[in-house]
Amino acid sequence: xxxxxxxxxxxxxxxIDIEAVQRAFKEQKILNPIHVARDGVEGLExxxxxxxxxxxxxxxxxxxxxxxPRMNGFEFLDVVRxxxxxxxxxxxxxxxxxxxEDKMRAYERHVAGYIVKSRAGIGFLDAVKMLDSYWRVIExxxx
Numbered sequence: 001x002x003x004x005x006x007x008x009x010x011x012x013x014x015x016i017d018i019e020a021v022q023r024a025f026k027e028q029k030i031l032n033p034i035h036v037a038r039d040g041v042e043g044l045e046x047x048x049x050x051x052x053x054x055x056x057x058x059x060x061x062x063x064x065x066x067x068x069p070r071m072n073g074f075e076f077l078d079v080v081r082x083x084x085x086x087x088x089x090x091x092x093x094x095x096x097x098x099x100x101e102d103k104m105r106a107y108e109r110h111v112a113g114y115i116v117k118s119r120a121g122i123g124f125l126d127a128v129k130m131l132d133s134y135w136r137v138i139e140x141x142x143x
Contacts, residue, residue: 074109
């Protein structure tokens with residue numbers, strides 16, 4: 001298993017949801033760094049180290065909302081999957097949409113999982129527990 005810390009990139013535009021995820025990490029005593037981007041454009045800049053953004057080091061896991069301004073989650077997924085430097089990113093969709101079409105679109109873009117926020121438990125605790133278990137068991141390559 002890699003000894004490098006796993007960075008979490010949360011791409012979310014809703015301040016309440018950002019705080020809920022951060023609170024859930026704290027409640028679970030998960031110390032992994034959480035980097036927050038407010039939309040897909042900012043997320044890409046952080047992943048690439050562009051436009052004054054510090055590049056997030058690998059390994060990392062992405063929590064992605066679908067409905068955001070400038071670049072939504074599907075547009076972000078299309079760019080990431082087409083980029084040879086980023087296309088192996090592990091991405092979980094974390095969204096309010098339970099629409100089957102959105103789920104299909106996400107899985108067609110090779111997301112690791114699709115989590116509906118309303119089903120994630122109070123403060124996203126259930127989703128965070130699942131993610132914590134996930135990255136404790138799997139092995140991620142480093143750059």
